[in-house]
Amino acid sequence: MNERFCGRQVESRRISMVTLKDIAKKTNLSVTTVSRVVNFNDTSVCSEETQKLIWSLVESMNYKVKGKKSVAAEKPQTAYKLAYVLGLSSYASQGSYGYHIIKGIESEAVKKGIPIAFNCLDLDLYKPSELCDKLEELGVDAIIWVAGTNPDYFNKLKSKNIQVTIAGIEPKLIPDYVDYVGIDFxxxxxxxxxxxxxxxxxxxxxxxxxxxxxxxxxxxxxxxxxxxxxxxxxxxxxxxxxxxxxxxxxxxxxxxxxxxxxxxxxxxxxxxxxxxxxxxxxxxxxxxxxxxxxxxxxxxxxxxxxxxxxxVPTFEIGVMAVQAAISKLREEREFPIRYILPTNYVERQSL
Missing domain, CATH: 3.40.50.2300 (Response regulator)
Structure with missing residues (x-):
């Protein structure tokens, strides 16, 4: 009787030790992908068929789903609204540094089904308070800042709880509470x-x-x-x-x-x-x-x-900026991040 009882205890421990890593291994997916489906109910990271497979393994392996996430974490990422601005109007010209970052931002936003509710290519049109009022009016959750920095804007955005991700600007100009995606200049x-x-x-x-x-x-x-x-x-x-x-x-x-x-x-x-x-x-x-x-x-x-x-991998900077903004909005982390991408040397005839 004792042996059976002990055996059940051991088996119970084995069941409780199932992790997302175990499920990920059986599905050939990353732990992050499985976590997004199971813990965040994110339907955008994989197909419906794959999601069904994950949930069937959760049930058959007796994985205990963690407690409910916050409202922000449960919110579908397609419900968020993004914006982007150029701090320097000269960066708007076709083929320029900022132009390719914007292409990356728009490409990734479309890919993930996230609406860009506002963009501005000439920041001189808006004072800090006017910009924040406009973003609030449009229900913008996060803004991606491309080129140029101004503490007055950042301080106002912070007070309005609008998240900022800075893309491609020299890190020494960046407040320590915002995300940064760029290079090591x-x-x-x-x-x-x-x-x-x-x-x-x-x-x-x-x-x-x-x-x-x-x-x-x-x-x-x-x-x-x-x-x-x-x-x-x-x-x-x-x-x-x-x-x-x-x-x-x-x-x-x-x-x-x-x-x-x-x-x-x-x-x-x-x-x-x-x-x-x-x-x-x-x-x-x-x-x-x-x-x-x-x-x-x-x-x-x-x-x-x-x-x-x-x-400079400008297009990739734009893509990663969107990903960083969404991960912060979904409360997948509480700390700011710094994504540093590599540069390359392009040899032509001038040198």
Whole structure:
């Protein structure tokens, strides 16, 4: 009698020890997918047939479903509303850095059936309070912020409990309570500059913002390689427009007594403007001056010479930003996340 009783106790323990991992193994699915179906009743992660299989295993294996989740967790993800804004209007031009992030955002939102209730390509149209009022009026749950940052907007959004996911902006500009999806601007730039630019030339120039991580990487690459940093070859330029970059490079060429061997531009649009300035001054590229861009704007491949650049996975950043926003809305985590994606080197004829 005791042996039977003990045997039942052992069997009872075995049954209670069934986990989602056991169910996932039998279905050849990830634990995350099974968890979303079982614990969150998420019908978007797999087919109806697969969901039936999961629930049949839950029953046959006597898996004990955890207690009810919060209202937010139980809410179907298609019921959420998203928005996105561009903090810099210049990022709206076709083929630009921000344009491809937006394509990723819209593609993933459509794929998941999540409505984008609001978008803004020129943030100057809205004061912080006006933007928040508009989002509240439309029932927006989360906003994806592309390019440019302003604490006034973020503080107002936080007070209204509208979740923020920042996509593609340098991390040092990001509040610690929001999600970030992007790249490591400093480390990746430093690595590419050391191996592809500064190590190869003695006279290298920089054009772009001196407050950016890209400039700091340019400075540190010289220090680490023991190369001289020429202050006269640093062209401070805060804008990201082609025309203004052309003007800044033209001014540099008119005052400079010698040419650099190579130039690192903080963005492809700045590089393109600089290339126009060189041509107008009769300077041959890449014979007299070589140039390296940043972000892999699609126009770069159609120039002559083609623009060598550091490629940023902008479309993927947009996709991951949507995924991050939804996971936070569904309360699958309580902490902010940082998704850091890798960059690549695209070699063309300009360098």
């Amino acid at each position: 400093y480390a990746d730039t430093l690595g590419w500059l050391k191996t592809k630019l500064v190590s190869r030339f003695e006279k290298t120039a920089f054009i772009g913002s001196k407050t950016s991580s890209r400039f700091q990487a340019f400075v540190d690459a010289h220090k680490l390689l023991g190369k001289e940093l020429r202050p006269e070859f640093i062209i401070e330029h805060e804008d990201w427009e082609i025309e203004s970059a052309k003007s800044a490079m033209t001014a540099f060429l008119e005052r400079s007594e010698e040419l650099p061997e190579a130039v690192f531009a903080a963005s492809d649009l700045i590089a393109i403007g600089s290339m126009h300035a060189f041509r107008e001054k009769g300077i041959q590229l890449p014979e007299q001056v070589k140039i390296l861009g940043f972000d892999n704007n699609e126009m770069g491949g159609y120039l002559s010479p083609g623009l060598t650049t550091i490629s």
